[in-house]
Amino acid sequence: MSDSTQTLPDPARPRVHIGAAYYPEHWPENRWPEDIRLMQTAGLTVVRMGEFAWSALEPEEGVFDLDWLERAVRLLAEAGISTVLGTPTAAPPAMLVQKYPLILAVDENGHRVQFGNRCHYCVNSPDFHQAVERIVSALAERFGQNPSVIGWQIDNEYNRVCYCEHCQKRFQEFLKIRFGSLEALNEHWSTRYWSQTYSAWEQIPIPIGPHNPGLMLEFKHFVTASYRKFQKLQLDTLRPNLIPGVWITHNFMNWFDGFDHYEMSTDLDMASWDWYVGTGHHDSLTSGAAHDLVRGYKRRNFWLTETQPGHVNWSPINNELNKGELRAMAWHALAHGAEAILYWQWRSALGGQEQIHGALLDPSGQPHPLFEEIRQISQDFRTASEWLAGSTIKSQVAMLNCYDSRWSIQGQPHHKDFKYEDHFLHYYRSLAARNLNVDILSADEPLNGYKLVIAPTLVILNEKRVRQMTDFVRQGGVLVLTIRSGLKDGYNALLPSRQPGPLAALAGVEVEDAYALDEPVPVIGEHFQGTSILWAERLKILDQSQTVPIAYYGRSNGWLDDRPAITHHPYEKGLVYFVGVYLDEASQDKLLENILSSSGIASIKTPANVEVHQRTDKHGQDLFIVINHSQAEQVLEWPGPYIDQLNCTSGQGPLNLPPYGIALLTTRLTSEPMPPLPSPE
Ligand code: GLA
16 A cells, blocks of 8 residues: 655656656666666656556456556656656557457447557547446555555556447437537538438448548537546546645657547546657747647646657658757747656567557666656756746737638648648747747637737637637737638538638638639738738638728639738737738738837747747746757857846846757846756765
């Protein structure tokens, strides 16, 4: 049972955690002390264990062996390392699958998936739910009160979609609740088209490939509801057993679009995610968006539950990150709201599919060269904890994200290269280049407090969104609406109006027609002469006295020639831009400059590849994280005096940054620093 005498990190001293995924079940127990000694040398403060360990935790159905895990938790705690436990449900073991074959998911082609990978379960399988409840209860009862277990992760990277008969029945039941009657469903989905009219719920299929847009959208909602229910089952099993303050999360994947992440996050205490670069190197102008996205799931800081130590094993080219890049990435994550960074993984199992993935230790059990860099990051985090723990991110700019709109475009991209997330990042990039903090929010969140709100391709509107955007503009906000806005309702049906539908009066324009472009068309703006790529919308000005075109189309397909391409429209105290184009990068940047200046938002100018991001500490003081994301030395002209808390220097004006150099700037002095790490041997 849990032992409360263990040595634990001082809870009165909040810290930015650094850690790794550790799988003690892969190694003989007499190796663990050496692993833990090396973890101390690396400066790790937390490990994540248990995910995927189902067969070691429940070797026979209903027979548990949790002692080894408890011993590992205790040894780690004695070394001052906290534990996050993963529920092992992403890896239902062979003995379960053999006895309950319906646990295995069915793929789109009707085949049951094979055992031996992971996430091979049907998320709705009653047999699976029963087995999940049993293992999670056992873990909760044994570890819920263990003070060394500071948090829990449910499952691992939900992703599988199941097409089995059971899921189809559940889907039909889901639709019954959602629509109430078949008449309503038929109406919303326009099922007279191609004789799709349903006269019994049992007739409704799970969509495979392109299908009725309404059906496709509802299936995404159903997948979300299925995972949410599965997650809830685990939450309800865990929560009553946990010490107050112990949190529960799930590790989401980047811009993964399998379900609505806002809904999935509702029941969690904290959002977290896994950041992998794969081939190449990270692009600091867009990777911040993924952090901001996850921060927006619960509108608070998050954990980076996994990131790659050096290289992965699943990308076309599994290149190593440059020396120093790992550290820049760690700081980039902190700058965007991470409260912890955990590397995946400590040491690779000698067998198993991921045997040649990056790790902190090599197959011999000795540190990889990058171990030293991780040690340096730990040292950084000790220093930074004094400043960053408890700090938050405040933004003047919000970008609105909507899974329904994204799915709607995916179902009907209309241009093979039109990707919701690319278009989103097209706006984000210019904000990042100006070092602006950005909140990425669900399109259903309230907008008060922001100066500028950008709603890229908000295809799907509902009354709440329209009301909130209107209030925001009324009160003086600047709103940017873009191509494909306000086309559909919440059932993925076209609105019986021109785009942007109920936002037309606010925008002062409507869209007479939209064109997927086989070649770019010229666009001439006040501050640029460029092109629209992929897409162009022909705008009709509704409010002649107020709406101002700020860019026009040049000669192209005849339909667009000389027509307004971008407009702005004052509305009460605010301003609404309508961007009918998908501009080339340079012109887009000029447009954003113009939008920012009319929003009264000042930005920090830095050389290319130098990022400055701002956190605000618990006393309301600004903390500036400066990151050189390049292999070249850089000089940043700082507009005033600074104290660099990380490098223990102070100055005014030019700040020299070595390759991948970092600085943490404040204007006031620190108190007690964290003690240094033990020396490496
Ligand atoms: C994912 C998983 C990890 C591991 C890594 C490898 O993110 O969550 O278990 O497989 O990928 O890159």
